[in-house]
Amino acid sequence: MARKAYVSSVGFTPVGDHWEKSIIDLAVEAARGALKGSGVKNPGQIIVGNMFSAVGASQEHLGALLASALGLSGTPAYKIEAACSSGGAAFNVGYNLVRSGAVDSALVVGVEKMRDLEPEEVSQALAMAESAEYTQFVGATFAALNGLLARYYMEQKNVTRDELSSIPVLDHANAVTAAHAQFRKAITPEVVGRSAMIADPLRLFDCAPVGDGAAAAMIVAEGGASAGKGKLSEVLGGKIATNEFSIYERDDMLDFKATRDAFRGATAEAGISPKKLSLVEVHDAFSVVGALSLEAMGFSKPGEGSRDAKAGKYSRGGELPINTFGGLKARGHPVGATGMYQIVEAYLQLTGQAGKNQVEGAQYAATQNIGGVDSTSAVHVFGRSS
């Protein structure tokens, strides 16, 4: 009983330090862009993707607050949270409500304010993606867990330091020409390998930075009353999946089951072979997470994600470009907003608005957005509309 759903416009802020703007200022800026471009005046639903506004901005109730700030009070509005996959999860709910006919349009806004926190407060906030009773209790930060994962990955799969550096290097290369990226500067594997140690073996440049930002998309139904005026990209499929919550609970912590299931579900719903994808936005919160994600989606064999990146497979001009605006490492990772930045970027690519970062002839794109260490994964597949 599903009908077609489209992204008809997007809005976003640059990722970085927004000292002068509150979390709701950022959300309004992105939302206004999506509203203006789409021509939709009264979206059927406003959904905010956000992870930790409670600790980052002493603010909950972002749904009604945003609706009211936009002059759209009345509109059903709420926040969706799934750790760093909050943006992708919010989009998935909007997509399902539109395609199943519950509403004719949905405005989805991902937002996060991280820079007002001290670094140790950011660590505490991110640790809430993991269990308070077990993981936090023993003092394991989120970076520490990913460090364990990276060490195990390198040893089990004979991955070298230089290979591990290849996704961050790729990200930074792509971000040079991305106006909204947080770090628009190329780096080398040597720079990654000698950067400060964060959680052995992960170094500073293996890790996505801390930043503020907001990104929004308007989803409209095929022929719906609210179908707007913007350029369309069809949402072909989308799925959220979960995994055993923490890495220590899993049979094989190198198997990103949530990503695998979400990717399979989304491509099956889209009815396209993964080989048809022109680009993929990958959740590389840490270098190792990017590699394991590429492996879970089947683009690289187990253990080969970083090596394939080093060989150029995932670069612009390669077999399957990824992170075309810099990914989490260089575009930035305002956690609850990241999934929506990925979707914005896929939209820009498929509507030919990616400028210097354009993947020529892009027909299909996928976005993969993780919460925790693949505890949740939200994957969406988009198509070009003629």
Added chain:
Amino acid sequence: MARKAYVSSVGFTPVGDHWEKSIIDLAVEAARGALKGSGVKNPGQIIVGNMFSAVGASQEHLGALLASALGLSGTPAYKIEAACSSGGAAFNVGYNLVRSGAVDSALVVGVEKMRDLEPEEVSQALAMAESAEYTQFVGATFAALNGLLARYYMEQKNVTRDELSSIPVLDHANAVTAAHAQFRKAITPEVVGRSAMIADPLRLFDCAPVGDGAAAAMIVAEGGASAGKGKLSEVLGGKIATNEFSIYERDDMLDFKATRDAFRGATAEAGISPKKLSLVEVHDAFSVVGALSLEAMGFSKPGEGSRDAKAGKYSRGGELPINTFGGLKARGHPVGATGMYQIVEAYLQLTGQAGKNQVEGAQYAATQNIGGVDSTSAVHVFGRSS
């Protein structure tokens, strides 16, 4: 294109002090009840309604955490937050996904852990329902805002102290025989009127208490593959609406527009006259909020909500029983869980499982769940199934 949706079973914990249980323990207990009763083994979606687990339990990512704890990892899962209407908003999304055909079943769990916080921390947490930049900035607590509202209401509408006490008194009377209620003790208007002053004119017994709890419901589709074995109550209609965010932004702060719009939308979708309702679960976080809610839904004329309660209109055996298990004041108000407690109670009434609190011959019930001072309102209408 909508199909019928039903609540097929519920689960819940008593409301109160659960020192020995974590937030996820509470959610698991309620969820297991709903799973067991429904016979649904693999719900299509797990949706957690919660307001402030970040500050209450240092825990986000409740969706995946709950799915994993239930042995249901794989299942799409996320949290929905809309301040104190988080439970109602979560249910609304589940209901819309089921009735529109996106999924065949959805497990919705409202949960909150408040008692691990110090009282001033609870005040700070609740204040996040209001704007950090304006309302919090001037030091207004949530009780203070409701105190202003109560003073204005009493003066504008000539409401007496004894009249204002009538909804708390009604709540406590109904809770005496409610096993899951936090305060099972009758009180008099005099007790309310001489209780400690909280925010003039609101006294301790005008205010809903602080408690822990979780409540869950399984929503199943008509004839869906997952339709379970539990007793059914049909979800006839449901709507979320928002208002201008804060009371100082509104033309008339005594007009609960979000509740009015949500109630109209839900009853219109249900296709039933409000006069057919056998009972209503009303969001009386403060006595004045209960009165204004009854007025916004049209059951009482403006200014008459408390007086009508005093006259017995809303008591068990009255014209329209409300808060049949004690409402927010006496059953308790674990904020993100409250909307789901209301829905659980409507279900118990309509399936004849309300025990000593049964409203005889109950055919239709409505639940009204507010976030902020009517910044968000989620209303649902339920029917008895033959």
